[in-house]
Amino acid sequence: MASLGLLAPYAQDVRSSRGRRIAEDASPIRRPYARDRDRILHATAFRRLNHRPQVFIYHEGDHFRSRLTHSLEVAQIARSIARALRVDEDLTEAVALAHDLGHPPFGHAGERALDAAIADAGGFDHNAQSLRVVTKLERIYADFDGLNLTWETLEGLVKHNGPLRAEEAPIAEPILDYCATHDLELDSFASVEAQIAALADDIAYTAHDVDDGYRAGCFTFSELGRIPLAGRYLDELDAAYPGLEPARRLYELKRRLITAMVNDVLEETRKRLEHLPSQSADSVRAAKQAMVAFSGPMRTELDALHKFLFGRVYRHPRVMRIMGDAEDIVVELFERYARDPGALPPEWREEARGGDPRASARHVADFIAGQTDRYAIAEHRRLFDATPELR
Structure with missing residues (x-):
């Protein structure tokens, strides 16, 4: 990443980090946010993302996105935006x-x-479960549960989509429980770096759901071309490369969509940052609106594209049928584990048998939430006589 002296004044300076909940010796070769990123990459929970879907179940095809490949694409886009805005790339990527x-x-x-x-x-x-994973459920270090990430990374994980305010929407109980002993200041915005990660998520899933949805046969180019944002770039491609084969046409469309969204975010964000009362990370957190955002016209076009994807991909009859069966699998697994803790692995049984029903239910949910798709299917086959094929 860029030298600390080259960071923009509104960036989160690692030298002013609030540190880790449990103090640790500094690394001689890595800055704190780089250590956070590396701890996430090496976590068991990160590897398990490889067999969790974005939209399509893992066995439907090797080329559809998983949560792991999606996260890597988000990180790449986020890091590019962070570099252009001269903010901390390691924190953004984490x-x-x-x-x-x-x-x-x-x-x-x-x-x-x-x-x-x-x-x-x-x-x-x-x-909220992401917070539980990195503060409690990942148990690989000798000195603590979780990953002992810096305050800024935890803040970004919880608030990357904006402040959490009870008067606007209920706040998840695990977040409130954690903040009771380690305050993440839920009512303020997160850093520019965390806001970049949130918009990179929007950019990545929009582009790759177009890609995956087309290859899954959910819509045709002709249908997609009726949506202004996609149609504009399809027309450009047809003019520049008449007769281009579908696979190349699809990839070139995705490239142009990502480029257009990134450029729009950069232009809009720079405008907003110019109007900060002071160019500082604290000013970003105290702002009345997000600093990292799409412009109004781009948001309107994206809303139209998302509406199309919602109807043609996320609510496609095949996707809905498979996800309905998948939901039944999770419900039945929970009911079985809750009723019979002996069905859990040995290391999970004792706490599931605890006297507090709320704690026991959360414990069973933690176990299921840590499963991959294929593990959940295997567990269902082990415990029940019939398991949906999810095809």
Whole structure:
């Protein structure tokens, strides 16, 4: 990354970091945010993202995105934006890589199932679960549970989509529980670096859901071309490369969509940063609006594209049928583990048998949330006579 002296004044300066919850000796070769990034990359929870889907189940094809490949794409886009804005690339990348660690098997279908299953124990939210993973559930270090990440990375993980304010929307119980002893200042914005990670997530999933959705047969180029943002670049490609084969046409479209979104974010963000009352990281956190954002016209075009993807990909009958079956798998696994803790692995049984029903339910949800798709399917086959094929 750039020398600290070359960082913009609104960047998060690692020298003013609030540090780690548990003090550690400094590394002689890596700055704190780089250590955070590396700890996330080496975490068990990060590896498990390889067999969790974005939209399509892992066995539907080797070329569809998983949560792991999505996270890597988000990190690449985020780092490019961070470099252009002269902010801390390591912190940006750490938040980008960690943002999906809390997703359970089968993505949002699994999240809905777990949220309903533990509604009386505070519910389930994947962002809150990401915090639990990096502060409690990842148990690989001798001196502490979790990864002992810096305050700024934890702040970014929890608030990358904006402040959490109870008067605007309920705050997930695990986040409130954690902040009771380690305050992440939920009512303020996160750093520019964390905000970049959030927009990079939007950019990545928009582009790759177009890619995956087309290759899955959810729509045609002709149908996609009716959406202004995509149609504009399809027309450009047809003019420059008439008769281009579909695979190249699709990739070139994705490239242009990503470039257009990144350039728009950079232009809009620079405008907003110019109007900060003071050019500092604290001023970013105290601002009345996000500093990293799409322009109004781009947001309008993206809304139209997302509406198209929602109807043609996320609510495609095949996707809905598979995710409905996947949701049933998670519900049945939870009910079985909760009723019979002996069905859990030995190291998970004792706490599931605890006297507090809320804590036991959360514990079972933690176990399921850590499963990959294929492990959840294997567990269901082990415990039940019939398991949906998810095809």
